[in-house]
Amino acid sequence: MASLTDHLAELVEDADAVLLFSPTASFHDRFVAEEAGDGRDAPEIVVVAPDNDVDADPFVELPIPFRDVRDRIRFGIEGAMESDLVTEGDEVVCVVSVFEGESDAVIRVTVDETVHTGIYDLFVESRADPGVIRDVLEVAIELGKKGQKGKPVGALFVVGDAGKVMNKSRSLSYNPFEKSHVHVGDPIVNVMLKEFSRLDGAFVISDSGKIVSAYRYLEPAAEGVDIPKGLGARHMAGGAITQDTNATAIVLSESDGLVRAFKGGRLVLEVDPEEY
Numbered sequence: 001m002a003s004l005t006d007h008l009a010e011l012v013e014d015a016d017a018v019l020l021f022s023p024t025a026s027f028h029d030r031f032v033a034e035e036a037g038d039g040r041d042a043p044e045i046v047v048v049a050p051d052n053d054v055d056a057d058p059f060v061e062l063p064i065p066f067r068d069v070r071d072r073i074r075f076g077i078e079g080a081m082e083s084d085l086v087t088e089g090d091e092v093v094c095v096v097s098v099f100e101g102e103s104d105a106v107i108r109v110t111v112d113e114t115v116h117t118g119i120y121d122l123f124v125e126s127r128a129d130p131g132v133i134r135d136v137l138e139v140a141i142e143l144g145k146k147g148q149k150g151k152p153v154g155a156l157f158v159v160g161d162a163g164k165v166m167n168k169s170r171s172l173s174y175n176p177f178e179k180s181h182v183h184v185g186d187p188i189v190n191v192m193l194k195e196f197s198r199l200d201g202a203f204v205i206s207d208s209g210k211i212v213s214a215y216r217y218l219e220p221a222a223e224g225v226d227i228p229k230g231l232g233a234r235h236m237a238g239g240a241i242t243q244d245t246n247a248t249a250i251v252l253s254e255s256d257g258l259v260r261a262f263k264g265g266r267l268v269l270e271v272d273p274e275e276y
């Protein structure tokens with residue numbers, strides 16, 4: 001592999017897969033050509049990006065940019081595992097941009113099933129449309145950045161499996177979305193969500209993104225829910241509803257300002273809105 005840098009060539013040596021997170025077409029094609037021409041068991045070259053601009057196969061679609069490089073890498077690896085491109089014990093080289101505007105870093109990791117976070121499943125294996133989960137996450141991140149009139153706010157969004165979620169919750173107040181047919185992602189709806197987030201309870205959103213209700217007090221069974229210590233009732237309710245139903249919960253914490261996603265009763269993603 002004379003024309004890839006020595007450092008990259010050394011790291012790719014004996015790797016089982018290479019994940020390219022921001023390849024140009026020429027970089028990708030050169031990579032594939034050089035690996036295929038090497039005569040040995042070539043690593044799988046997988047592109048992980050928002051769009052498949054380079055016509056790569058295999059390709060793992062990134063639903064959000066994941067500013068935290070660890071999240072981006074976890075998503076890529078878990079996506080590649082889902083497609084049987086990599087498996088436990090594999091050595092994976094990630095070519096990924098860590099700082100905007102700087103050249104890519106090369107990080108070599110060993111796939112460890114025990115650190116499987118579920119970040120890929122959060123989007124792709126959820127009942128709800130991945131675009132709906134992304135839109136709700138974006139609303140929560142934006143709300144976390146700006147707060148309400150400059151003050152930090154908390155919010156709880158329960159996405160997917162809405163019928164069951166409604167059965168496991170009760171109304172705290174009049175539902176402003178009762179007869180409306182509005183969906184997340186619509187800019188006006190995002191303003192409404194932010195406005196109503198000051199009030200108690202959870203938003204319930206359907207698999208396709210319809211806002212079913214605001215002000216729901218969740219009453220899920222909470223036995224065996226494993227959420228990090230120190231998180232309060234909002235997070236516990238959000239985590240527990242995802243164990244009791246097939247929903248995903250996205251929680252903005254009023255106290256520490258972080259946005260967390262829960263699925264299957266587990267914390268699967270934690271982002272700091274200030275870093276977005």
Ligand SMILES: Nc1ncnc2c1ncn2[C@@H]1O[C@H](COP(=O)(O)OP(=O)(O)OP(=O)(O)O)[C@@H](O)[C@H]1O
Binds near residue numbers: 253
């Ligand atoms: N079971 C529940 N269902 C819906 N909303 C709830 C539930 N429990 C608590 N909340 C909401 O969470 C708010 C904050 O509660 P609490 O401070 O205990 O949670 P927390 O997890 O520490 O969240 P934060 O970090 O935002 O303070 C409550 O005022 C209420 O609006």
